[in-house]
Amino acid sequence: MTTALEIASRVRDPELPVLTLADLGVLRSVSESSDGSVVVTITPTYTGCPALDEMGADLRRSLVAAGYSSVEVRTALSPAWTTDWITDEGRRKLQEAGIAPPSKLGPQAVGPVPLNLTPPSRRVLCPRCSSPRTEEVSRFGSTACKALRRCADCLEPFEHVKEI
Amino acid sequence: MSFDNAYESLLGHEDAHWAFGTGFAEALVGVNREFPSTVDRADIAAYCLMLGDDALIMAQRLAEWCSRAPELEEDIALSNIALDLLGQARLLLTRAGEVLERDEDSLAFLRDEREFRNVHLVEIDCGPGPGGDFGTTIARLLVFSSWRLALFSRLRGSADPVLAAIAEKGLKELAYHRDHAAQWAVRLGDGTDESHRRMQAGLERVWPFVDELFLAHPVEAKLSGVAVPSAELRSEVEGVLEAVFSASGLTRPADVPTARVAGMAGRDGVHTEAMGFLLAEMQHLHRSLPGATW
Structure with a gap:
């Protein structure tokens, strides 16, 4: 059963x-x-x-x-969900669907949250051509959990599950 | 399969997969809701109303930008930020409602202006109406999210398990909102003469409402270990704003003491003239068609 x-x-x-x-x-x-x-x-x-x-x-x-x-x-609100909870299998499926998975953040420091005056320079690979030359187009995407990026090599726009 | 309208083609014969309309489950279903025994529940409700109303009214103001922002990406950004804050408001109003024996909808839609406990900063018109523009809205979002982030980072240690969980959950959202506003403030402040002028004008417009964020409220003293004393937040928030000002060439406006009527301000239910118009729009549907669902 x-x-x-x-x-x-x-x-x-x-x-x-x-x-x-x-x-x-x-x-x-x-x-x-x-x-x-x-x-x-x-x-x-x-x-x-x-x-x-x-x-x-x-x-x-x-x-x-x-x-x-x-x-x-x-x-359950606590402990709060983070993108680190997306499984390796989940990351593979996102990649296959043309959505760049989030990078793993690891344990977060306690105390005041640092201010980012420039977008953090994360290495996000293009899910189509694997180029590391990608740029953020919009910090917010079609759903709360995604941002929009573009590949400088194959020129395709793609979604990225943003790290939280 | 043919359909007479686009909605039908989306839905097929099954609409259970779609998140729209009314009939959402109550926001705190299944969450541990014990109240700490050391404080009065009525005080927790009063505190949750303050923080919930701040988020609700700010969400309403941000949503006004939907379809009216300078670019499509910003429509989406401001609406997403509004949605996060609306989520926080639902949790906080539901928590307050457990004590007040009212549900979140009744608290949001059936209270009158004098019953709202939000600070003035969130209710003033910062555009797209005549009270401001995109720079003004960014100035408000920068101040609001810097302040709420400092508040939530301390609220994680609250003796009320629901407040602590809401704070932990909301913290990363607020950090993302603050970064978004800060990056825009730098881009506009350090941009053209025109963008600098309008960003600076936005700061001047919202600055008279900053002092109120740090005023101690009597309920905070009664909620030792549960609430965060507002005065504690000032130095952290000012440090963040100074970092943005120095990176953007913007100037910190002169301080203005909180405008009060007979000693009262937003936390006491005394609001600016903008609040009545805001509530009229926000509450119109619910009050015109009580119990409407769709």
Whole structure:
């Protein structure tokens, strides 16, 4: 029998459908009780992300369709999601879909957040031709989690999941 | 498959995948909502209203730029920033509403002007209307996000688990907003004579509303360990603004004390003349068609 975790792990992100919620790192836990009820915990990428409700509804629908009658979806705000939670598999899928994955930030320093008066010089490879010569076109993109860049070699614009 | 309108072709026979309209789940569903035992819940509600109203009204002002910014990328940027702040407002108003026994929509749409607790900085017209322009809006966003970032970085240690979680979540968003505003301030301040003039004029326009951000409010003293004393934020915020000024050739305007009416300002529900017009637009639909969904 397929477990609730396996079913929940297959549910796709509504705004980045190449990724599952597990790839994106927003699926925090799935616990199944002996009476068959399931509690799923998800975390928002951005506070105002309008897709969060859809994620919960999709999870509920998939689990109910698989025979789980009692499904509760909880939200965890803390610890806060970061792009470091996107799995290696998720990064590979983004790349294949023509979306540059975020670089890994590692643990963040505590204390005052440093001000960046120029865009941070990250090495973002073009997902089409792998050129490192890419530039930021817009710091905000079609969804809260993406920025828009352009490749100086193949000239194609592409989306980049920005690091937070 | 043929459809009579574009929406139908998007939806097919299933609209559950689309995030639009009303009927969103309550913002704090499933979050640990215990209240700290050392303080009065009513004070936490009052504090959440202040921070929630700041975000809500700022989001409304930023959203006014949608389709009216100097370039398409900026339409998207300002709308995205508004969306982040609206998300913070939903969480904070929901937290306040747990004590006040009202939901977030009722707090946003059914309170009158005197019941709003936001600072004046977020409500004044900084454009695209006659009260300013893009430079003025960038000046406000720079000051607002620098201040809120300093506040949230301290609020992460709050004894209220919901406030601490909201702060931790919002911190990176605010850092991104601040960088965006700071980079624009440098680009405009260090750009042409015209861009410099308008960026400087924007700073002059918003500066009289800066002092209010650092005024101590009585509820902060009652929320020891939960709230952040506003006066503590001044030196960090001023340091950030000075760094932007020196990189951009902009001049720090002269300080102006907070304008008050009978000793009261935004946190007491006394607002500028801009607030009534703002609320009229923001609340119109909800009040005209109570309970409307789509």
